[in-house]
């Protein structure tokens with residue numbers, strides 16, 4: 675309850691911040707996108723990971739205003755990077771199911787894009803398979819409104835949900851993000867390798883973009899590249915970092 679009270683005040687007190695993790699195309703070496711990952715600079719407990727407050731934010735509905743803050747901040751930073759003349763890259767923002775279900779979501783996002791000036795094609799929303807458990811017509815209608823704005827949609831943690839895969843042909847989505855649990859042992863576990871190969875083949879034939887998460891070693895990168903995966907995200911390239919530190923990193927990369 676203490677934490678809930680503090681969470682309620684955290685936006686007004688400006689205690690949230692974003693770290694960004696680059697997404698890299700390993701054949702070109704370019705950064706193609708950034709994933710925004712929220713943190714809470716708690717007054718006494720230090721820098722808190724989202725795993726320590728997102729579940730509470732979801733239970734209390736506070737995820738809606740927090741998520742709105744995240745979207746606005748990420749779009750602001752993304753637009754600033756583009757205006758500074760950096761190579762075009764997409765800004766990927768995680769969206770909880772509760773945010774997705776919010777009746778004003780589309781209007782809110784449209785307003786944030788207008789206010790920040792970020793072109794919709796540079797915004798990517800990461801949703802999870804859990805949205806497929808909901809009323810299909812409603813989900814499709816809402817996704818279509820977002821896609822019609824020009825926004826990209828990706829499926830986060832792909833392969834870990836319990837939903838049927840039929841949503842892949844019903845929903846207007848652009849990209850699958852293969853969950854990092856399949857990558858950890860990919861060079862030694864033939865089952866993980868088979869699963870990832872099958873997802874790559876499926877993404878290719880469905881004409882979906884693909885990214886793998888949690889790439890930590892050169893061996894994993896080489897292995898995945900050979901399987902036909904080109905976009906990667908993980909500690910091998912960079913941990914999630916504050917914008918300022920990433921700006922220095924981008925300077926040295928590009």
Ligand code: G
Pocket residue numbers: 710711712723724725728741744768769770914
């Ligand atoms: O870096 P990491 O510890 O940041 O993130 C832990 C978890 O928190 C991940 O599952 C990630 O998707 C989630 N997460 C990070 N930022 C956000 C956010 O802004 N909104 C939501 N809904 N989830 C987030």
Ligand code: G
Pocket residue numbers: 695711768830831854887888889890907908909910914
């Ligand atoms: O659920 P989602 O994919 O949005 O969350 C991304 C989470 O994965 C964040 O907690 C982020 O810090 C973490 N992460 C990113 N790259 C790596 C990696 O290479 N290894 C591990 N173990 N975690 C990673």
Ligand code: MN
Pocket residue numbers: 709768800830
């Ligand atoms: Mn994510």
Ligand code: NA
Pocket residue numbers: 830831832851853854887
């Ligand atoms: Na993920």
